[in-house]
Amino acid sequence: MIEKEINKIKEYKYGFSTDIENIKAPKGLNEDVVKFISNIKKEPQWMLEWRLKAYKRLKNLKEPDWQKPKYPKINYQDLYYYSAPKNFEDKPKDINDLDPKLLETYKKLGIPLQEQKRLNGIAVDAVFDSVSVATTFKDKLNENGIIFCSISEAIQKHPDLVKKYLGSVIPLTDHYFATLNSAVFTDGSFVYIPENTRCPMELSTYFRINASQTGQFERTLIIADKGSYVSYLEGCTAPMRDENQLHAANVELVALDDAEIKYSTVQNWYPGDENGKGGIYNFVTKRGLCKGKNSKISWTQVETGSAITWKYPSCILRGDNSVGEFYSIAITNNYQKADTGTKMIHLGKNTRSKIISKGISAGFSDMTYRGLVDISTKAVNSNNYTQCDSLLMGNKCGAHTIPYIKNKNLDSNIAHEATTSKISEEQLHYCQQRGLNSEEAVGLIVNGFCKEVLQQLPMEFAVEAQKLVGISLEGSVG
């Protein structure tokens, strides 16, 4: 029995849960729960009104159902919408005040908040279930005028910025899951980079769902003011549970004139066991707005986890000469399903976008790339290049490509390419001949296949991602 448990943990090393007393909102979704969340976070009236407006709209909305991976109906009344470690009612001011158990959890995850202070490199904001527990390097960032804190704190301390930008990219009138998030979002990160500032370090958020029957609805808002630059990393894990848990986050990016935002995700939510039981439903809305001239937003994602991944990090290229990029590796194994891709909406002149998507499916999994490139009449002289490659391992899995290409402008060019293939016998033979076993050989070839995307990740993440790619495919060969 114990051995079995150990084996299970080996497969997904983040599959532990932490025994911490939680405060939860009453089960179910109703106006009172929305008020409860707003109240417990001591939010101002305008925020509550905003949430209620979203909730009101949600009542008349239908869940979309056009996606490829189908899932059993989610009972939204059977979920907890708020869960927080008990002693968080008064948020600790210093990391040293944190519950040692929490710190232990983060240590297991490989995010040593304590040591982080001494290491020079990444500023971390850790979100545990529904609340942001700790943000490191605050002082150093403050020196540069950079605001990096939880969104709840930002609502209290920087209401003007939040009021101005919250919902400006993903409005209240968006689709079902985005609206649900607007009504019940609990926490998330907030970043503001002032004019002409280059953020001196990588900013990072770590999300973890701990409590069972909890949905996680975080909201991230990043604003890069004129001439600024920021690179932001996001990682996620969850304990192993037999039930499916919903994660419906909203991420909004705003880049003003000459600003650049680089957003990287390594998503490693619990994918369910090898029979497809349990796992996270990752239904996330991520959207960036290149508001100013010469702005740039770049999404990089490595998607290895979740039972179902359903998300399209998008760029709205409104400013002239703005650039949107999307680099993605999505790996599905066992019974995982993914429907992911991007949208590039060209509105300004001379806008450029590039999409590189690599999909790998193994086992009984199913992977879909779905993307939209839309060049409007006003987007004179715009360019898009799309490349999506899929790799199949075995004939029980599926790989699909569904691009939507709309060109309304005569001076703009769109090019799209896609291929589907498998690892050739010759390549495998070549590697094995040189002394690699079959798993190592596959690992090597897959890493080569993904190289274009892995290169885009910041160094610390690239190493982790490369390992993750190998682990995700373990046992899929032979």
Added chain:
Amino acid sequence: MEQRARTDFDKIVKNSNFSKNDIDFKIKNLNNFIKNGFPNKKQETWKFSDLNQIISKNILNLSFYNDISVTNKIDSSNFIDGLEHNKIVFINGRIEKIDFKYEEKNKIKITDGINTKNNLEEINSIISLNNAFTNKHYKIIVKKNYSLKKPLVIYSITDQKLNSKNISLRLDFLLEENSFLKLIDFFSDTAENNFINSLYNFDLSKNSTLKNYKIDNKTNNNIRYSFNNIEQDENSLSETFVLSSGSSFFKNEVNCNLKGKYSSAFINGIISLNKKKHHEIKTNINHLKESTKSYQLIKSVLENNSKAVYQGKIYVNHEAQKTDGYQLSKAVLLNENVEFNAKPELEIYADDVKCSHGSASGSLNKNSIFYLMSRGLNYTQAKDLLLNGFLLDVIEKITENEIKNLVKSSIGIKE
């Protein structure tokens, strides 16, 4: 519309001698059509071409009743010159002539009767409409080991008498083992504001070959929909070429089921549009057995407020290992206010396959124009030369020389 469809339907049934079975089948289809109406943009496959809106905008009082009791005079000036061919002539939706004068009599059989076997009506409501209102279900059988000596040309002709009508044409073909059929669809319309839908169902037995060329080149003011369903057995081959240019709206849909090993399907198309025309080519290739092959090449040239759509799908199921699938669509946008939409789709469940697609759209290459102009051509000449070469690429894919020349001369392409 519902009331109109029902009364027109009753009128048709009263004036013809359908069997009880036929009437039941037609009523089922009529109900299905009335339930769903014309397809609209809410349906994924009609996302870029909202037929319901196009019909209600362009056709006032669409009538489903078409008087087929009167014979129409055949005007031989509509026929293709300089090409010996067999004919089937539809005038205003009525079959006026079936003529296989170049072929051996006992090698071609024509039967009449509704084929209810395949459930095509589940694909979309226009097929239900076609089933409900078509007056004849002819089936043409090409016997074993027989190759037609001359191509068969199906003329679809309308004259000015026809207005605001729904015309449903239907033909079934069975190609027995080792047989060969060349088929040209030729559209010639002087009527205006009609909705003309045609449905062909092809059954290709082992080793048989079908070549189908659709030529819509004469400018007219009709809304047209064509659906080809091709079922392919072992080692059979189908070649479809579409020249989509004349009608004000035209959606060409080809559904190909590669059900036998080594079967292959080739689809090539040209969409050449001006004015406010809106054309679409939609293909659906299902690779169901191993070692099957498909190839698609679609090129579009768009001018003056026109809109072209290409939706292509390659589906490969678990069994279809060693599939080779290729899909390429290119578009040249010549003016402002034109629009090109594409959705090239791959759905793959087998691992030992080679599938790829590409799609590109943009304006003419400025460097190429500059190169030609620096050698003494004026702008129009340079542009024409480049477009000529762009389209010639597709036309060269036509495997029948006489038909290749016919297509070339009909759109004025030089070598």
